[in-house]
Structure formats: structure tokens, C-alpha cells
Amino acid sequence: MTGFGEELAALPMEELLRVATEAAPDTVERALAREPLDLFDFAALLSPEAGRRLEDLAQRAHALTVQRFGKTVQLYAPLYVSNECVETCTYCAFSRTNPIARKTLTPEQAVAEARLLRARGFRHLLIVSGEHPRHVSPEYLGTILRALAAETPSLSVEVQPQTEEIYREWTAAGAEGLVVYQETYDRDTYARVHLAGKKKDFDWRLATPDRGAAGGMKRLGIGALFGLSDWRQEALRLAAHARYLVRRYWRCFVTVSFPRLRPAEYADTLARHPLADADLARLVCAFRLLLPDVGVVLSTREPAQLRDGLVRLGVTQMSAGSRTEPGGYSAPEVPTGRQFEVSDERTAGEVARTIRELGFDPVWKDWEAALRG
Amino acid sequence: MTDLLRIADREFRSRLLLGTGKFPSLPVMRDALDASGTEIVTVTLRRIDLDSPEPNLLEFVDRDRYLLLPNTSGAEDADDAVRLARLARAAGLSDWVKLEVTPDPRWLLPDPVETLAAAERLVKEGFTVLPYIGADPVLAKRLQEVGCATVMPLGAPIGSNRGLKTRDSIAIILEQAEVPVVVDAGLGAPSHAAEAMEMGADCVLVNTAISVARDPVEMARAFRLGVEAGRAAWRAGRAPERAVGEGAEASSPLTGFLRGTA
Amino acid sequence: MAERSGEILLNGRPRILTPGQSLAQLLVELELDPRWVVAELNGEPLGRDRFGSVTLQPGDRLELVRPVAGG
Structure with missing residues (x-):
């Protein structure tokens, strides 16, 4: 069977984009009522005409979200273990040549961070790091995972793409979820913002979720970094990727995320193709309609008021109280080494309280493997 | 516009597959195949x-025109299946094979366990495998994983002519x-075939509903039209239904929070 | 069933074997057009190109099958 690379190349982008920019009211109306939607219906929901139907879109998305996920939001925390990085990504503070304070946690330090997060309620942790073959080797991450798995019910990783064999080792060590954002699905843009390092290889990164699933990952998270390239094109390709993963890896739970560029030290984070708040809200809704069972993840990159509003439209997982530098939970006063500046600076407790006020249940741990080992 | 059905490495114009069983005579079967427009029998x-x-059946089936399955x-x-x-x-x-494993003589329902086992072996031996299955979505995924070229879920038991009784499972x-x-299996009327095609099925296989009709040749033509209509409707994107008799649920606005943000 | 020399099992029934007879010759004897016949010898499928070269042996199990109408 072919991989997503072939599907991506075969997408009728010209026709899809025409619908995404020119859909007539009737086309949008039909897309709103279809079940299931196809990619052309999804394209219609990205159109300016659908922008005028945002409230209708939101009502549909809300109803579907409640039907499939209940009134719940799962909370997770990122745990940065290292900001060492050999990549050169123009938009990221961790980029190789940036003179930020570099740090890699020891397993003991990582466990200390995890314990602080556990005390705040978190049971689901996302292990994040820069991409560095020596400081953040597969063996190092395996050690970290084993150290954390003993007391953390649910672990995901968002680190350098690896081989299927290494993913198999990591799942054996306790990882259940793999998060890898393509950053941009536009090859030209991709080449423009990834100047050096292994990350230049678009196709290796694109096939990472496939290797993860083959290596036993139960959750696959993908996303695009919005602001780098035309948002409609990114959304169409991201949707096609998510749909591909849902069909191919039907045993896995798939999530999507729409992070927008945020200010970061020494980085070029000017959004050349900005995604407006209302359009971000529309993406949340449109993905819910196309893929009713796919999780939508929202980080603290977004401001509090917007995050609260998006909960009711289709967001199913949120981080809260996040620190984006290694050791940030233990030593919050450290001034440098963050990947990006968070926007929603509320504590996890405050976020949970607000979710409850919205009529939703903040879920710290939604499930745990019945059997392990 | 060409809208070809692609199975494995072959393309077909017709989306109606025909079984050759139970026709009153081989000449009638030949004429029904012709009227149906089918390319796979x-x-x-x-x-x-x-x-x-x-x-001899094969004297009545033009192998230049029809792919024998x-x-x-x-x-x-x-x-048994591998041997056949x-x-x-x-x-x-x-080297194409429609895989049927039906130990149940009464309903001829397929055995999922044996079907999966046979499919795996046949794919390894280089066959293009089209398995007949109950409308079980998980089994369908498992068969795709072992390399089957299609999946062939039943609409209703073979020969029952009851239509898409498994509609929800087929949708999944x-x-x-x-x-x-x-x-x-189970499609008894052109409207059943059209319904399957409207849902997005890639093609349908019909036998009894045609061969046992009073006029099999005319029914073959009717199925051809039903399949074409259903396919065209699916491609055209049908207009949404509107609920009748349900009061519109008043709900509070969900997007007010966006006012005042960028 | 005890195996008797000079006999094959053809479609489940014993048949006296003409010594040295090939499958192709047997088909002529049975008035079967080889173009429509599918043969399985001792559980193994036999391609049509081998009908002339295969000599039947006492004790062989031969199945002669053909395509018929079916759904």
C-alpha cells in the first residue's frame, strides 16, 4: 500500500483550493449538512462564504463534539527535557545557532518535574525536546521514559523523528503517543524555514506517524505551524493527512493541532500568512465535521479567552500552566531557554476551573492501558 | 468525464459486477451480461x-470483453479456498479470485476467521484477492492490511434480495x-444498487436479482441504470435532508467570544 | 479403500487406467475439450500446457473440474 507521500502528491489541490476560495452559499450549505463529509465539503467550509456561516458551523461542531467526546476536555502538560538542537528552523528559539541557555535534564530532574506536575493534577505528560542525536539520543529518551512511566499513567513524545525500531523500544519503555508536526505541508516553504540538519528531509518527517504506528504507538498527533504558508492549503493537506492516518491506522487515536507562530527568542516569528482568530475557530469546527472522532489539541500558545471559547467548538485536549524550557516547573525564575512564549499564563487549576464553568469536565486522565508489559 | 473503477492494477468503466448463476439458459445469461454493461463476471x-x-459456460462468455473472476x-x-x-x-x-468461504449451507454466510486466513495465504501467493465478507468494519480493515484488492461486504444474505440491511455497517x-x-449479495432491486452507490460504494455485485427476474435481460439493463444513477448522485453530492417534525433546538451562540479578538 | 494396480481415482470414482496414457489422451477418450478443463492431480493444480506430458500412474487421484455459472 502507498504511503501518505503519494496521496499528498495526488491531491487535486487546484480544484480543492478553488472550492476553498470560491464556494457558493449552496455549496457551503450542503457541506454543513453532509455526513460524512469528503475533502471537497471540507474545502467549502474553508471558504470566505463559510466564514459568514461560522455560527452554524460552530453549532454543528459543538453537537458532534459532545456526541463523540462528551462534555470533556483532557488536560496535559508538556515536559521539556532538553533544548539542545542541531536543526536550523527559522521560527524556533531552540534553533542550533541561537545563543540561548542550553540544558538537558537528567532522569532524576525529569522525574522531579513530573512529580510537580502530578501534584498539580496532571496524569498525561507530553515529553518534548530539541533534536540532538547526542544530548537527546534514543537511549537517553528511553531512559527518561522508563523513569517516568513508573509514576505517569500516560506518556507521549514530541521529539526528533525516529525509526520504527526505536519507536518499538520507546513503546516498550512506556510511551503511548507520538506527536510530530510537519510544520508546513508546502515543500517550498518547508525548504525555506528548515535550513540545515536532518529536519530538511520533508518525506522522512512526513512518514514519521507511519513508523510510530508500526512501532506500537497508540496515539498519533499531527499538526501544521500556521503562519508559515497559506492557511487554506495547510488545512487541506493536514486534513488529508489526518484522514489517511485514521483509515490506515484504525487502531490508533489520531489528534490534530493548529499551532500559530508565537514570539520566540532570536527567531523569525513574523507570520507571513497570518491565521485570524475566527479562522482558527473555523478550522477547529471544519476538522470536527470532516473527522468527528479525531482529537483536537490546543496549547498555551493561544490566549485564555480564545482557548475558553474554542472548548465548546471542538477542542478535546489542552495543555495548561505550561513551561516551554527544560526544568521550568522546578525553577520558574530561569529567564531563558524557552521554545516560545506562552500566551495563556493561567495555572492548571485556573484553567480547570474555567473549563468547569463552561459546563465541561476537565479530565486529567481519561484512560489507562488495562494491561502493561 | 471519465470515472473509472480501479481495482488492483486494472481499470473498468462499469461499476456493476455480475454473477452467472441461476440463469434460465446460457444464451439468456449472455444477453443479460451484454445488457448490464458489466466488465467483470x-x-x-x-x-x-x-x-x-x-x-460449456465459457463458450458464452467473451473473455476479450469480460474479466473472469x-x-x-x-x-x-x-x-478449500486456497486449493480452488x-x-x-x-x-x-x-489470478484474480473472489474469495468465498461459506461453511453455513443455509445462509451461505462467510466465515470471517477462515476468510482472513485464506486471504493472507492467497495474497502471499500473488493472487489479487476480493473477499466476500459479512459487513464487519474491523474484518474489512484486517483484510485490507493483509493486502486484499477490495472488500465485498454483503448487503443481506445471498439470494435474499432484501437490500441494504447492513447499511450502517457498510457506511463505516x-x-x-x-x-x-x-x-x-442481497441487493434485490436496482433501487438497492442505487442506494449503495449513493452512499459511496465503489461498485456492486448482483446475481440472483437479475438471473431470477421474469426478464433477466431487461433487469440487467435496469441494474445498469440503477448503478449509474447512484454513482452519478454520489459524485454530484446530494442535497441535505431537512428534519421534519422536530422543533429547532434553541442554543446559545457559540462564537460570541470572537468579537473583539483579532 | 484398498488401492488396486492399474486404476486411478477420477473425480472420486475408480477408473481402469490404459498403461502409459497421458492426461491429454484421457481427455480425448472422455470426449472433453481440453480448453475448458481444469485438472488437479494428487492435490496439485496442473496447467493446461502439461496435459500432454503428464503420464498417469496407478493410484493417481485426478480431479477434472470446469468453470460453471456461479455468483
Whole structure:
């Protein structure tokens, strides 16, 4: 069977984009009522005409979200273990040549961070790091995972793409979820913002979720970094990727995320193709309609008021109280080494309280493997 | 606009597959195949009755026009099915096989366990495998994973002519499918075929509903039209239904929070 | 069933074997057009191109099958 690379190349982008920019009211109306939607219906929901139907879109998305996920939001925390990085990504503070304070946690330090997060309620942790073959080797991450798995019910990783064999080792060590954002699905843009390092290889990164699933990952998270390239094109390709993963890896739970560029030290984070708040809200809704069972993840990159509003439209997982530098939970006063500046600076407790006020249940741990080992 | 059905490495214009069983005569069957526009017809292997030879089916099926799809009808387990498929291939019929494992003589319902086992073996031996299955979405995924070229879920038991009794399960199979989905068995009327095609099925296989009709040739033509209508409707994107008798649910606005943000 | 020399099992029934007879010759004797016949010898499928070269042996199990109408 072919991989997503072939599907991506075969997408009728010209026709899809025409619908995404020119859909007539009737086309949008039909897309709103279809079940299931196809990619052309999804394209219609990205159109300016659908922008005028945002409230209708939101009502549909809300109803579907409640039907499939209940009134719940799962909370997770990122745990940065290292900001060492050999990549050169123009938009990221961790980029190789940036003179930020570099740090890699020891397993003991990582466990200390995890314990602080556990005390705040978190049971689901996302292990994040820069991409560095020596400081953040597969063996190092395996050690970290084993150290954390003993007391953390649910672990995901968002680190350098690896081989299927290494993913198999990591799942054996306790990882259940793999998060890898393509950053941009536009090859030209991709080449423009990834100047050096292994990350230049678009196709290796694109096939990472496939290797993860083959290596036993139960959750696959993908996303695009919005602001780098035309948002409609990114959304169409991201949707096609998510749909591909849902069909191919039907045993896995798939999530999507729409992070927008945020200010970061020494980085070029000017959004050349900005995604407006209302359009971000529309993406949340449109993905819910196309893929009713796919999780939508929202980080603290977004401001509090917007995050609260998006909960009711289709967001199913949120981080809260996040620190984006290694050791940030233990030593919050450290001034440098963050990947990006968070926007929603509320504590996890405050976020949970607000979710409850919205009529939703903040879920710290939604499930745990019945059997392990 | 060309809208071709692609199965494995072959393309077809027609989305109606025909079975050749139970026709009143072979000439009628030949005319029905012609009227249906089909390009794929199924055949079965049987021991030759040495005491009373019968006319040869293949003299009535133009192999330049139709792809012969041997089925494993009569197989009660995976071993039987593999044996029949090998025979068909050795005889030069085809290396495509419609995999049927039906130990249940009453409803001819397929055995999922043996079907999966046989599919895996046949794919490894280089066959293009089209398995007939109950409308089980998980089984459909498992068969795709082992390399089947299609999945063929039943709409209703073979020969029952009851239509899409498994509609909801077929909808899930369609949503998840990475290979063409052939709705096979149970379709009793052109409207059933149209319904399957409107849902997004890639093609349908019909036999009894045509061969047992009062006028099989005319019914073959009717099925052709039903399949074409359903396919066109699916491509056209049908207009949404509007609920009747349900009061609109008043709900508070969900997007007010966006006012005042960027 | 005890195996008797000079006999094959054809479609489940014993048949006296003409010594040295090929499968192709047997088909002529049975008045069967080889183009429509599918043969399985001792459980193994036999391609049509081998009908002339295969000599039947006592004790062989031969199945002669053909395509018929079916759904």
C-alpha cells in the first residue's frame, strides 16, 4: 500500500483550493449538512462564504463534539527535557545557532518535574525536546521514559523523528503517543524555514506517524505551524493527512493541532500568512465535521479567552500552566531557554476551573492501558 | 468525464459486477451480461459430471470483453479456498479470485476467521484477492492490511434480495476504506444498487436479482441504470435532508467570544 | 479403500487406467475439450500446457473440474 507521500502528491489541490476560495452559499450549505463529509465539503467550509456561516458551523461542531467526546476536555502538560538542537528552523528559539541557555535534564530532574506536575493534577505528560542525536539520543529518551512511566499513567513524545525500531523500544519503555508536526505541508516553504540538519528531509518527517504506528504507538498527533504558508492549503493537506492516518491506522487515536507562530527568542516569528482568530475557530469546527472522532489539541500558545471559547467548538485536549524550557516547573525564575512564549499564563487549576464553568469536565486522565508489559 | 473503477492494477468503466448463476439458459445469461454493461463476471469451479456433460459456460462468455473472476464457492475452510484458487489460476482462468468461504449451507454466510486466513495465504501467493465478507468494519480493515484488492461486504444474505440491511455497517466500512468497496449479495432491486452507490460504494455485485427476474435481460439493463444513477448522485453530492417534525433546538451562540479578538 | 494396480481415482470414482496414457489422451477418450478443463492431480493444480506430458500412474487421484455459472 502507498504511503501518505503519494496521496499528498495526488491531491487535486487546484480544484480543492478553488472550492476553498470560491464556494457558493449552496455549496457551503450542503457541506454543513453532509455526513460524512469528503475533502471537497471540507474545502467549502474553508471558504470566505463559510466564514459568514461560522455560527452554524460552530453549532454543528459543538453537537458532534459532545456526541463523540462528551462534555470533556483532557488536560496535559508538556515536559521539556532538553533544548539542545542541531536543526536550523527559522521560527524556533531552540534553533542550533541561537545563543540561548542550553540544558538537558537528567532522569532524576525529569522525574522531579513530573512529580510537580502530578501534584498539580496532571496524569498525561507530553515529553518534548530539541533534536540532538547526542544530548537527546534514543537511549537517553528511553531512559527518561522508563523513569517516568513508573509514576505517569500516560506518556507521549514530541521529539526528533525516529525509526520504527526505536519507536518499538520507546513503546516498550512506556510511551503511548507520538506527536510530530510537519510544520508546513508546502515543500517550498518547508525548504525555506528548515535550513540545515536532518529536519530538511520533508518525506522522512512526513512518514514519521507511519513508523510510530508500526512501532506500537497508540496515539498519533499531527499538526501544521500556521503562519508559515497559506492557511487554506495547510488545512487541506493536514486534513488529508489526518484522514489517511485514521483509515490506515484504525487502531490508533489520531489528534490534530493548529499551532500559530508565537514570539520566540532570536527567531523569525513574523507570520507571513497570518491565521485570524475566527479562522482558527473555523478550522477547529471544519476538522470536527470532516473527522468527528479525531482529537483536537490546543496549547498555551493561544490566549485564555480564545482557548475558553474554542472548548465548546471542538477542542478535546489542552495543555495548561505550561513551561516551554527544560526544568521550568522546578525553577520558574530561569529567564531563558524557552521554545516560545506562552500566551495563556493561567495555572492548571485556573484553567480547570474555567473549563468547569463552561459546563465541561476537565479530565486529567481519561484512560489507562488495562494491561502493561 | 471519465470515472473509472480501479481495482488492483486494472481499470473498468462499469461499476456493476455480475454473477452467472441461476440463469434460465446460457444464451439468456449472455444477453443479460451484454445488457448490464458489466466488465467483470464471476464463475465457479465444479467437478465435471462425466456421465452427462453440459454445455460449456465459457463458450458464452467473451473473455476479450469480460474479466473472469473465479470464486471459491463451495469452500468450507481456508484450505478449500486456497486449493480452488490455485486450480483456477493453473487453468489459466485468472489470478484474480473472489474469495468465498461459506461453511453455513443455509445462509451461505462467510466465515470471517477462515476468510482472513485464506486471504493472507492467497495474497502471499500473488493472487489479487476480493473477499466476500459479512459487513464487519474491523474484518474489512484486517483484510485490507493483509493486502486484499477490495472488500465485498454483503448487503443481506445471498439470494435474499432484501437490500441494504447492513447499511450502517457498510457506511463505516466506506468511511474507513482504502481499497474499493464492492457491495455484494442481497441487493434485490436496482433501487438497492442505487442506494449503495449513493452512499459511496465503489461498485456492486448482483446475481440472483437479475438471473431470477421474469426478464433477466431487461433487469440487467435496469441494474445498469440503477448503478449509474447512484454513482452519478454520489459524485454530484446530494442535497441535505431537512428534519421534519422536530422543533429547532434553541442554543446559545457559540462564537460570541470572537468579537473583539483579532 | 484398498488401492488396486492399474486404476486411478477420477473425480472420486475408480477408473481402469490404459498403461502409459497421458492426461491429454484421457481427455480425448472422455470426449472433453481440453480448453475448458481444469485438472488437479494428487492435490496439485496442473496447467493446461502439461496435459500432454503428464503420464498417469496407478493410484493417481485426478480431479477434472470446469468453470460453471456461479455468483
